[in-house]
Amino acid sequence: DTAVSQTPKYLVTQMGNDKSIKCEQNLGHDTMYWYKQDSKKFLKIMFSYNNKELIINETVPNRFSPKSPDKAHLNLHINSLELGDSAVYFCASSRLYPGGTEAFFGQGTRLTVV
Amino acid sequence: AQKVTQAQTEISVVEKEDVTLDCVYETRDTTYYLFWYKQPPSGELVFLIRRNSFDEQNEISGRYSWNFQKSTSSFNFTITASQVVDSAVYFCALSPFGNEKLTFGTGTRLTIIP
Numbered sequence: 001d002t003a004v005s006q007t008p009k010y011l012v013t014q015m016g017n018d019k020s021i022k023c024e025q026n027l028g029h030d031t032m033y034w035y036k037q038d039s040k041k042f043l044k045i046m047f048s049y050n051n052k053e054l055i056i057n058e059t060v061p062n063r064f065s066p067k068s069p070d071k072a073h074l075n076l077h078i079n080s081l082e083l084g085d086s087a088v089y090f091c092a093s094s095r096l097y098p099g100g101t102e103a104f105f106g107q108g109t110r111l112t113v114v
Numbered sequence: 115a116q117k118v119t120q121a122q123t124e125i126s127v128v129e130k131e132d133v134t135l136d137c138v139y140e141t142r143d144t145t146y147y148l149f150w151y152k153q154p155p156s157g158e159l160v161f162l163i164r165r166n167s168f169d170e171q172n173e174i175s176g177r178y179s180w181n182f183q184k185s186t187s188s189f190n191f192t193i194t195a196s197q198v199v200d201s202a203v204y205f206c207a208l209s210p211f212g213n214e215k216l217t218f219g220t221g222t223r224l225t226i227i228p
Contacts (some may be wrong), residue, residue: 031214041153041203043218056215090159094214102149103214105159 006091006106021076023091032074037088116141120219135191137206145211148189154202
């Protein structure tokens with residue numbers, strides 16, 4: 001059973017389109033995240049949700065909108081895609097309370113904007 | 115502000131050699147977590163270790179060992195008797211205690227030559 005799963009794994013789309021990436025975790029964690037990995041492999045947090053509440057929003061363009069329908073899901077919707085949005089997007093989850101756990105990552109979604 | 119520096123961009127060693135990956139961090143927090151993640155060519159992020167700032171004991175797990183030195187703000191990772199399967203990009207990361215937002219270093223690409 002995959003602990004953190006994201007779909008799709010690959011996404012190729014044209015500039016200006018709107019697309020979504022879905023993420024689900026079956027670990028019972030209370031916190032989920034989106035990270036972006038650019039072409040130079042640099043990883044940076046975008047958003048964090050704890051029990052469906054947004055707790056971290058790291059200076060991300062408002063074309064990116066996360067949505068957490070429940071604790072086990074955190075989807076990422078991107079409007080008006082731009083060439084610079086091309087990257088690998090990782091979903092992750094962890095437990096913050098009680099005690100903390102390490103973050104478990106999904107396999108990543110490689111987004112290519114053409 | 116938090117910062118993680120992995121000064122070694124790329125390292126190549128011959129199989130069975132030992133190799134150490136350096137990680138230096140900066141934080142104003144008195145309590146925090148340090149992590150290492152492995153990203154093999156397949157692209158997923160694999161958790162290797164989490165260490166909290168209270169615990170400066172070194173850790174060994176099979177061929178892997180970690181040296182945490184608070185005095186020098188370093189958390190180095192050594193692979194003993196390297197194998198081809200160790201070829202990957204390795205990321206060091208830092209998180210405030212109680213907040214699992216990860217700040218990643220830029221990664222070290224390790225290539226093991228058969």
